[in-house]
Amino acid sequence: xxxxxxxxxxxxxxxxxxxxxxxxxxxxxxxxxxxxxxxxxxxxxxxxxxxxxxxxxxxxxxxxxxxxxxxxxxxxxxxxxxxxxxxxxxxxxxxxxxxxxxxxxxxxxxxxxxxxxxxxxxxxxxxxxxxxxxxxxxxxxxxxxxxxxxxxxxxxxxxxxxxxxxxxxxxxxxxxxxxxxxxxxxxxxxxxxxxxxxxxxxxxxxxxxxxxxxxxxxxxxxxxxxxxxxxxxxxxxxxxxxxxxxxxxxxxxxxxxxxxxxxxxxxxxxxxxxxxxxxxxxxxxxxxxxxxxxxxxxxxxxxxxxxxxxxxxxxxxxxxxxxxxxxxxxxxxxxxxxxxxxxxxxxxxxxxxxxxxxxxxxxxxxxxxxxxxxxxxxxxxxxxxxxxxxxxxxxxxxxxxxx
Numbered sequence: 001x002x003x004x005x006x007x008x009x010x011x012x013x014x015x016x017x018x019x020x021x022x023x024x025x026x027x028x029x030x031x032x033x034x035x036x037x038x039x040x041x042x043x044x045x046x047x048x049x050x051x052x053x054x055x056x057x058x059x060x061x062x063x064x065x066x067x068x069x070x071x072x073x074x075x076x077x078x079x080x081x082x083x084x085x086x087x088x089x090x091x092x093x094x095x096x097x098x099x100x101x102x103x104x105x106x107x108x109x110x111x112x113x114x115x116x117x118x119x120x121x122x123x124x125x126x127x128x129x130x131x132x133x134x135x136x137x138x139x140x141x142x143x144x145x146x147x148x149x150x151x152x153x154x155x156x157x158x159x160x161x162x163x164x165x166x167x168x169x170x171x172x173x174x175x176x177x178x179x180x181x182x183x184x185x186x187x188x189x190x191x192x193x194x195x196x197x198x199x200x201x202x203x204x205x206x207x208x209x210x211x212x213x214x215x216x217x218x219x220x221x222x223x224x225x226x227x228x229x230x231x232x233x234x235x236x237x238x239x240x241x242x243x244x245x246x247x248x249x250x251x252x253x254x255x256x257x258x259x260x261x262x263x264x265x266x267x268x269x270x271x272x273x274x275x276x277x278x279x280x281x282x283x284x285x286x287x288x289x290x291x292x293x294x295x296x297x298x299x300x301x302x303x304x305x306x307x308x309x310x311x312x313x314x315x316x317x318x319x320x321x322x323x324x325x326x327x328x329x330x331x332x333x334x335x336x337x338x339x340x341x342x343x344x345x346x347x348x349x350x351x352x353x354x355x356x357x358x359x360x361x362x363x364x365x366x367x368x369x370x371x372x373x374x375x376x377x378x379x380x381x382x383x384x385x386x387x388x389x390x391x392x393x394x395x396x397x398x399x400x401x402x403x
Contacts, residue, residue, distance in 0.1 A: 021049050029059045036069045036085035037143065037381045055144075060384035064121070070337045073123070073142070073379040074349055074366070075115060081142065083379070084351075084366045086337065117166035119233055120389075121382025124166040124177060137164070139175065139197055146386050150177055150195050151203050158184045163212050165231050167238035169257040173391040176257055178238065179203065180210050194260060198390045210262060211242035211253060214278060232280040234287050235306060237263065239280050241289070252280070252289070268301055268312035283336045288315075290333040296321035298333055298342070300356075316356050318342055323352055323361055335378040345376040 032040060032054060040063075044054045053059060069085040113127040121143065127136040137150040165178040175197040180190050192210050193203040213231055231240040237254040254265040268289065271278075277292040289301035289312075298318040305311040320331045323344070331344040331352065340356045343364075351364035382389070 021047070025053065025056075028053050029056075029062065032059060033062055033066070034068050036087070037067075037071055037083060038085050040383070041143065054383055055385070057384060057388045060382065060388065064380065064382050064384060067381050070335070070343075071379045071381050072334060072343070072351075072376050073118070074345075074376045082366070083142070084364075084376075086343075086353075086364070115377070116164045117231060118377050118379060119166050119168050119175065121380045121384075122166075122175065124164065126164070137177070139166075139177075141382060141386070143381060143383055144385060148197050148386060148390075150197070160184045161212060165213060165238055165240060165255075167231070167233045167255070167257045170236055171258050173389070174199070174257070175390055176260075178210075178255065180212055182212060198386070206260060208262060210255070211248045211250075213240040213242060232282060232287070233257065234282055239265075239287060241278050241280060266303075266307065266309045266311065268303075269310075270314070271301065271312075277332055279333070281333070281335065292332060298331075298344075300333075300342075316340075318354055318356050319359055320344065320354065322359065323354070324350075334376050343376075349376065351376065 028050075032043065035043070040054060043050050045051065069087050072084045072086065074082045074084060113125055116124040116126055116137075118124070121141060123140045123142065125138055125140055127138070135152045137152060139148045139150070140146070160182045162179070162181040165180070166175070167178065168175050177195050177197070179193045179195075182190050188209075190210055190212065192206040192208050194206055195203050231238060233239075236258055237256050239252060239254050241252055242248055242250070250265070250267050251271055252265055252267060254263050255261070256263050271289065271291070277290075279290045281288050281290055283300065283302065287303040287306060289299075291299045291301070293299050296319060298320065299314055300316040300318070301312055302315045303311050304313065318333075323331055323346075331346050334343040334345050336342055338353070341353045341362075342356055344352045344354055346352075351366055353362045353364060354360070
């Protein structure tokens with residue numbers, strides 16, 4: 001009798017029992033918006049109703065704007081992808097215990113691949129297989145599994161170096177991939193092509209001479225500087241750092257993604273490119289430069305007034321000498337979080353969170369395969385379908401062809 005009363009109390013006004021599926025959509029969206037990505041991916045395939053909730057564009061836009069956790073994608077040179085969710089107060093005995101989930105690549109045959117860039121939850125990936133059709137270049141959302149293929153980067157004769165940049169224009173809501181290549185015997189001259197995801201059916205030639213970015217280059221089947229992500233999209237422009245100081249006087253370049261042209265940009269005085277690692281990021285809502293000036297020191301530059309001459313300042317220096325030694329002897333910065341803490345990644349995917357004021361470090365218990373060198377990049381979780389946030393996309397992956 002007592003059990004029947006309890007069931008009636010849990011039911012609706014008619015006494016009929018209810019379930020979690022009867023909870024209103026707005027309440028379920030509020031609940032899901034508080035969960036980490038790793039848990040949401042499990043909930044998405046628990047039942048059809050939850051799949052519908054999490055796939056709903058309303059929820060996708062809400063979660064995209066206000067993710068409750070810091071997400072990082074870790075990948076290794078054996079092409080294994082993992083997603084790590086970090087929460088600010090999730091620690092015990094100076095150790096962070098994040099949620100982690102291995103993400104499998106979808107429907108690709110065996111081959112080699114590298115991540116060329118990341119933007120708004122999308123990864124730009126170059127895949128090579130000598131047995132299955134050569135090169136494939138595509139944009140991948142690891143949370144929805146959707147991919148958009150671009151024209152394959154043909155291996156041409158007399159190519160010295162090839163680089164790709166992945167950017168976003170907020171005004172037009174367009175995602176674009178910029179390709180810059182140099183040929184042998186043409187020192188200081190580059191060829192530039194661009195492709196807009198969802199609207200272009202071929203690479204378009206830009207009659208501009210643009211400098212090669214640091215890292216993300218490949219020649220034939222060899223990739224260079226796997227950890228080097230020198231580019232970042234900020235205020236409608238794609239910014240990158242060049243390594244060609246012989247032919248270019250400037251260090252930092254800004255390419256307007258909407259107008260598709262290089263624009264004048266103020267340079268940081270006192271920044272030298274002789275160091276192994278120099279990368280761009282966004283910190284404190286400012287364009288910033290992360291530079292490893294030695295095996296144990298990271299310098300951080302901020303552009304406090306965007307586009308203003310003389311606004312670059314060296315704001316923070318992080319000492320990493322107290323961290324455990326890794327091979328290679330290098331910790332590279334990923335992203336700032338928890339106020340003034342800098343998330344660092346060692347050469348084998350070892351993560352540490354370092355307080356830039358006290359220099360105290362907290363170990364993150366999340367690593368990729370220790371047998372290979374691993375890397376990590378910041379990731380903005382996006383559950384939106386391509387057709388809901390990429391201009392011109394019709395809902396079906398479009399295979400693009402090169403002229």
